[in-house]
Amino acid sequence: MFAPLVVLVRELMGKAKFNQIRGKAIGIHAQTITNFCNRFGIESKQRQNLIRLAKDNGKKLGLLA
Secondary structure, rough: OOOOHHHHHHHHHHHHHHHHHHHHHHHHHHHHHHHHHHHHOOHHHHHHHHHHHHHEEEEEEHHOO
């Protein structure tokens, strides 16, 4: 769904800058999931599954194009 927009933004920004920003965003998202899990006492194995789910959803939506 978002793949064309992601590709366009990547072309406009340049691949290196885009990957740098995307890496930071992914890190912030993973940290948010970790903070959520820590707050509610969710085990690390389940946290890993949530991060994996977020990655899979990002692929399906085209955010990792």
